[in-house]
Amino acid sequence: MTARTPRIGVITFPGSLDDRDALAAVATMGGTGVSLWHGDHDLRSVDAVVLPGGFSYGDYLRCGAIATHAPIMEEVRAFAAIGGPVLGICNGFQVLCESRLLPGALIRNRSLRFVCREVTLRVETSQSVVTADLTPGETLAMPIKHGEGAFVARTQELVRMRSEGLVVFRYAGADGVVDDAHDPNGSLENIAGVRNAAGNVVGLMPHPEHAVDPDVGATGGQSVFASLLSSALAVAGS
Amino acid sequence: MTFSFEVLVSLKPGLADPAGKAVLSALPALGWTNVGAVHVGKHIALTLDAPDESTARAQVEAMADRLLSNPVIEDFRILDVAREP
Secondary structure (H helix, E strand, O other), rough: OOOOOOEEEEOOOEOOOHHHHOOOOOOOOOOOEEEEEOOOOOOOOOOOOOOOOOOHHHHHOHHHOOOHOOOHHHHHHHHHHHHOOOEOOHHHHHHHHHHHOOOEEEEEEEEOEEEEEEEEEEEEOOOOOOOOOOOOOEEEEEEEEEEEOOOOOOHHHHHHHHHHHOOEEEEEEOOOOOOOOHOOOHOOOHHEEEEEOOEEEEEOOOOOHOOOOOOOOOOOOOHHHHHHHHHHHHHHHH | EEEEEEEEEEOOOOOOOHHHEEEEEEEEHHHHHOOOOOOOOOOEEEEEEOOOOHHHHHHHHHHHHHHHOOOEEEEEHHHHHHHHO
C-alpha cells in the first residue's frame, strides 16, 4: 500500500482569522488542507480536524461560547468520541473548553493586556496527537497573540489533570525552566495546552500554524503539525 | 404569556478576577480608599414566552447552564421575574 497524504480539516467560523494560515501550515508539512464550514454537518472525510484561532462570533458572551453550538460541532464531538484527532488553537482551544471536550477554561490575561510575542513551550507529555513524536522536556518556540488566554480550573480539576497527565505544554524559559516569570498571561501552573484523557483532543493558546516557515520566525509549529499529520494517518489506518 | 428575567453571571469564588482587580486598584485614585473587594460579572436581561412562570424559570435555568454561563468557572443567579402586560 502506498503512503496516503493525510486530509486535515480546518473549520471556518464567522470571525475565524487563522484558518488560512492553518491550511497553509498543513500544506507546508505535507498534508492536504480541507476547508470546513461551521454551518455544515459534514467533516468531508478528513483524518483530523483543526479549530483555528480568531474571534468566532465576535467573542461575544464568552470566547468560543457561541461557536460551541455551531452545527459542525456535533460532528466534531462524534469524531472526537471515536478517537479522531482534534486540535484547537487559541480561539479553537476556547471552543473545545466551552464544549467540555477539554478541561478548564480561559479567562482574561492577568495583565488585562492583549499579549502578542514569541514564547517558549515545554512539552509535558508525548501522549497526545500533537506531541507523539516529541519527548517530554523538549522546548518549542512559537508566538502567542491573545487577550483571554489565562488557563484556569478548579483545584479539584487541576489535581485530576495533574494525576492523569493532561497538561501537554507549559510556558517556559528558553532553557525549559517553568516559573512565574515565564507565564505570559497568568495561566495556572503555566499551562499553555491540555489534552483529553484519550489524548486525541488537544488545545493550546500559542499558534503552531504561525511557526512553520523559517522565513517568518520561529519554527516550533513544525513538529506539532508533523505529529498531527502522522497521528491522523495512524488513526485513519487503524 | 411573556416573562422578563435577569440573569447575573459571576466568576466562581477563588478564581482569579483580573477585571475586578483592575477596577479595585483604580478606585483609590478617585479618593475611595476603603473598598475591600470588587468583582465584575455579567448582567443578561431577557424576555420569553411560556405558559406559566415555573415553565419559564426552568427554561431560563437551562439556558443559563448551557449557554449564558460556563459552569466550569461561573455561577449564575436569576433575578427579578416579571410578567409583562
